[in-house]
Amino acid sequence: MNPKKVPESTISRLFVYLREVIELTRMSINTISSAELGERTNLSDTQVRKDLGYFGQFGVSGSGYNTHELKSQLEKILGKDKVWNVAVVGAGHLGRALLAYPGFQNHGLNIMAAFDIDAKKVDKQVNDIAIKSLDDAPRVIKEKNISIGIIAVPAKEAQDVANRLVSAGIECILNFAPVSLTVPEHVKIKDVDLSRELETLSYFLANKKNN
Amino acid sequence: MNPKKVPESTISRLFVYLREVIELTRMSINTISSAELGERTNLSDTQVRKDLGYFGQFGVSGSGYNTHELKSQLEKILGKDKVWNVAVVGAGHLGRALLAYPGFQNHGLNIMAAFDIDAKKVDKQVNDIAIKSLDDAPRVIKEKNISIGIIAVPAKEAQDVANRLVSAGIECILNFAPVSLTVPEHVKIKDVDLSRELETLSYFLANKKNN
DNA sequence: TGGTGTGAATGCCTTCACAGCG
């Protein structure tokens, strides 16, 4: 349908533009140029125009983009009319932080279930969500039509959890465990590796001095 | 010193190789080929060799890499002999999860301090670390020689926190707030945008059906 | 004049292809 292939990084930035444009409409600002939008998002004006250009011509020469129109176009492009159900596996500190994270609800993402293998955590309530045994996952995932799974368990258990999620019908995984998971082709996986991010920063520090 | 510029993505992968190699030495496996190492990390054999090739020739033709030597070389390259002190700003769910995160200690990263503006949280203890008022940050950061800051506060406060950290002498920031922060050239910033990661997955789901 | 839209140029990173080595 799209004439040219859209880079994944473009998609990621569109969410940033959308956030900013929502803020602008709240402030009753009706027009914005690519340069201004770029400044607010720490991106170049060309980058902004190129990204938007993949999906049509929303701008007005000499004036810029209408924020209200841009907002609704971006929402349409990014599928913001749809809502997706999410399950969190692992009710440790990180898992519970994710259950409490306010950033998801506003973005078409509903955390519907939480699982853990630890019997001591099962049936505890976190933020209105009851933690269930991992054994219940296949049933609950199907019943509640959950399509996104978040893995927040230790590295050793992560592959097993991934296997269970996949066979329960999960289509996307956000993985916080510091291991490379193997999943079937049709499952999309995204890694968030917190210690690696920090380690990369420390590498930067270690090498800064030498230059 | 390095003849060719090393891609940042290579650095990031070196940490993955190191993890794997540590695991291999624990299992008393003394030799590994680039193909095997690639399989364990979901990367290609060429990628592994190219990455290592930036830093020298550690391999043995026909047999592979000695895990013990590779381990110590990687540790040296990545500055694992050094230890860096870290401060967390924001003692909400995410901040507290980071304070409790076990993955940092083993990696030359010591969380030495935590700050919050909320007077109700100040002086509470989390995982042996006392939460201090943000106003104490400049003093504590200097006293404890902290060079990495983690921002885990709401979007609206993030830029202000960043400014304070920078003027207190912080050199690297790991930012969990969903905004683009502006910092001086010499400060390295790395964003971890959790809702964006999840949103990108939901975009993938929304578009999968159309193909 | 002040802005958009976009082919062309560039730069970065990954993959290919293969020479060389134990």
Added chain:
DNA sequence: CGCTGTGAAGGCATTCACACCA
């Protein structure tokens, strides 16, 4: 023969340069 090391090719994403438009 199996595996490393690496120049060359290729692919993807960003930036440049400029035609075009209100």
